[in-house]
Amino acid sequence: MSKRIDVKDLNVYYGNFLAVEGVNINIEAKSVTAFIGPSGCGKSTFLRTLNRMHEVIPGAYAKGEVLLDGADIYGAGVDPVTVRSNIGMVFQRPNPFPTMSIRDNVLAGVKLNNKRISKGEADALVEKSLQGANLWNEVKDRLDKPGSGLSGGQQQRLCIARAIAVEPAVLLMDEPCSALDPISTLAVEDLINELKDSYTVVIVTHNMQQAARVSDKTAFFNIAGTGKPGKLIEFAETSTIFNNPSQKATEDYVSGRFG
Numbered sequence: 001m002s003k004r005i006d007v008k009d010l011n012v013y014y015g016n017f018l019a020v021e022g023v024n025i026n027i028e029a030k031s032v033t034a035f036i037g038p039s040g041c042g043k044s045t046f047l048r049t050l051n052r053m054h055e056v057i058p059g060a061y062a063k064g065e066v067l068l069d070g071a072d073i074y075g076a077g078v079d080p081v082t083v084r085s086n087i088g089m090v091f092q093r094p095n096p097f098p099t100m101s102i103r104d105n106v107l108a109g110v111k112l113n114n115k116r117i118s119k120g121e122a123d124a125l126v127e128k129s130l131q132g133a134n135l136w137n138e139v140k141d142r143l144d145k146p147g148s149g150l151s152g153g154q155q156q157r158l159c160i161a162r163a164i165a166v167e168p169a170v171l172l173m174d175e176p177c178s179a180l181d182p183i184s185t186l187a188v189e190d191l192i193n194e195l196k197d198s199y200t201v202v203i204v205t206h207n208m209q210q211a212a213r214v215s216d217k218t219a220f221f222n223i224a225g226t227g228k229p230g231k232l233i234e235f236a237e238t239s240t241i242f243n244n245p246s247q248k249a250t251e252d253y254v255s256g257r258f259g
């Protein structure tokens with residue numbers, strides 16, 4: 001079931017370095033939100049704090065609140081592994097387990113969560129997840145072949161199938177199309193459009209046309225200079241960010257004057 005995310009006064013650090021400062025943002029359920037901004041402004045860093053993925057980076061930590069339907073994912077006793085199965089992530093480079101079959105790749109997250117399911121349930125889940133990722137028709141006759149035998153675009157959709165197999169509430173995507181050709185990119189963009197019927201989707205992208213095509217709302221992040229923290233400058237309907245932003249920095253960025 002899709003859930004909302006509310007972030008309050010979030011700072012993110014790498015050791016002593018304050019990488020992202022003072023983010024407040026409210027992301028609605030069943031919506032697509034794009035994060036845009038120049039390189040180094042902290043988009044990926046901030047994205048990772050939405051499912052505690054930054055905690056796997058030594059020295060990285062966050063202060064503030066991230067509420068998933070009102071429950072703080074940083075609350076006492078909250079298990080980060082549970083958080084990550086509720087808030088899934090798809091990365092820049094498709095990363096299926098190369099020697100694992102397509103079928104086992106889809107089931108990898110479910111097995112990681114120690115969920116015991118029958119063969120029949122597993123078959124149904126594999127089909128449903130691959131259907132959900134718009135990949136079923138292309139792979140249904142070779143489910144036992146390795147995931148690495150797929151094209152880059154298919155591998156990325158396999159990773160999306162793996163992410164949705166655990167039935168998360170939210171899907172975070174960090175530049176999911178940057179390693180893909182234009183046709184695969186379109187396939188993933190179409191898929192993002194469909195995913196928002198069931199999930200809350202947050203996508204980091206360098207491609208402003210992509211942000212305009214896929215997202216309902218856009219968050220523009222910026223950085224005042226090297227060594228300074230990234231900040232959320234403006235968050236609004238995507239059409240407002242691209243056509244009528246309230247901040248000059250946003251206008252300069254979306255019109256290509258910097259970044």
Ligand SMILES: Nc1ncnc2c1ncn2[C@@H]1O[C@H](COP(=O)(O)OP(=O)(O)OP(=O)(O)O)[C@@H](O)[C@H]1O
Nearest residue numbers: 014019037038039040041042043044045046057230
């Ligand atoms: N693992 C890390 N250790 C230390 N500093 C890091 C680490 N990852 C990122 N940073 C720093 O945090 C800041 C934000 O980086 P981040 O990758 O989040 O920006 P970004 O907006 O996603 O950039 P890009 O668009 O180039 O991917 C940068 O100054 C970066 O050097």
